[in-house]
Amino acid sequence: MRLRLLLLALGTFAVGTDGMVIAGILPLVSDDLDVSVSAAGQMITVFALAYAVLAPVLATATAKWSRLHTLLTALAVFTAANALSALAPDFGLLLATRVLAAVGAALYTPTANAVATALVPPERRGRAIATVMGGLTVATALGVPLGTWIGRTDWRLTMWLVTALGAAAFAGVGLMLRGLPAPQPSPGLRARLAPLTNTRVLGATATTFLVFLAAQTVFIYYTVAAAPATHGDQSRLTLLLLVSGVFSVAGSSLGGRVVDRWGPRVVILTAGTVSAAVSLALPWLMQSMTTALIASALNPLAGWAVAVALPARLVSLDPPSAPLLLSLNSSALYLGVAAAGGTGSAAIAVLGERLFPFTSTALMLCAVALAAATTRRAVAPSTRGARSAFVLTKS
Known part of the structure; x- marks a missing residue:
């Protein structure tokens, strides 16, 4: 397996x-x-x-x-x-x-x-x-x-x-x-597209869009954000990116385990808040290599835990429709990536090269608020398999 x-x-x-x-x-x-x-x-x-x-x-x-x-x-x-x-x-x-x-x-x-x-x-x-x-x-x-x-x-x-x-x-x-x-047996086209009009699905995919828009707004312009720490030294930048990559893997692995234990809602709200806090602190954390390395570890650790929880949330809505639901999650993800370049550029123009990560903070907090509004805990059954269950409610 x-x-x-x-x-x-x-x-x-x-x-x-x-x-x-x-x-x-x-x-x-x-x-x-x-x-x-x-x-x-x-x-x-x-x-x-x-x-x-x-x-x-x-x-x-x-x-x-x-x-x-x-x-x-x-x-x-x-x-x-x-x-x-x-x-x-x-x-x-x-x-x-x-x-x-x-x-x-x-x-x-x-x-x-x-x-x-x-x-x-x-x-x-x-x-x-x-x-x-x-x-x-x-x-x-x-x-x-x-x-x-x-x-x-x-x-x-x-x-x-x-x-x-x-x-x-x-x-x-x-x-x-x-x-x-x-x-699963394939339903008709109308039934297959029904999730597109489901407010629970729309809430989940909108959360995915906001999470990746927030994360990529900083990541695409990571060189700019890290400039005070690297001073243009490519080897320093490479070290920061390597640390970021390693902790991305760790965040993905950790995210899977905590989703199975506590459910997607807890992970999205907790790790999303941590990610927003790190982005808020980036203008100060990026002033030295020591603190930049800490930020390069914490941000992907929290961010990729959220990234795992997002598709898990969608699958739990209707497991037989998992391929379509996961395709919607992927669409929202890549729309966030596509929009992040322009968002980051505009943020740099308005806030400057040091403070533009504040935009990422605001977007991530919007994602957390949306997830909080469109999810609530279910009364946990005694079975182990229900530990990751949750019920979505309309916002």
Whole structure:
């Protein structure tokens, strides 16, 4: 069982590396294809927006497919798209391949999370999701610096690395994940899209959007926030990012365990408040390397615990509809990422380079308030499997 979850995580590692490593190779893409760095940055935007729009559409369109077929199709499209990115002769075609890669990613990640929850008993769903989400956190800690280093002279080598990761995940899933639990009988299109009008689902997805908007508003401009501590020293910045990546993995693992023990609501409210407090203190914590290292540990530790609780909350609403619900969570996540670049830029313009993390604090507190308003504790039954149960109420 553990091996199956780790193979699913290999796929999310590939997807996470693909989505985040682009930031490290933008100058090389700019020079090679004769576009500005800001134009090259649209590679990130089109990927995130395509993912956000397509995730629920693809979940609905592939509802009757076997889960193994869905996973393999997603990884095949994702791998082929990255190979085409590596071969793209001009920027226009490169953008098109990023949209195609988003198709594969948008189909894979929600399905992988849904498969993970089906492979384990209800009381272990949080840890199963944490394992699969761990692929994204390991991508932050390992995949991004590795991909950036490999592509330091030729950005196309980075895309070949992602292609190889996708191919490895395809082979592993194809060999080891046969005999997956069959999906639930597929309802009609109207019934499948019903969650889109459910206020409980909308509250959960809006919380996801706000959480990732808050987190990415700082992370995208982490170099700016950390400048007083690093003084422009790349080795210092690398150390901070490494610590951040390591504690992202720890936060994901911890989040899965506490979700199973206390439920998603407690984790979202507690860890979200901690994350908001760290963001509030960032203008002072980033004044020295010692305190910057503390902030680089605490923020991802709390943030990734919340990130695990968010999909667990959605799955608990209607487990048979997990693929669609998780696709909505992924859409909200990537919409938050796509919007964070503009939000962070505006925050820097208004508040300045030191105080712009206050925007992240405000957004995270909004997310916590929304989660508090749309969730309440259930009367806990005596069974162990009910420890992560909770009831959602309309706000």
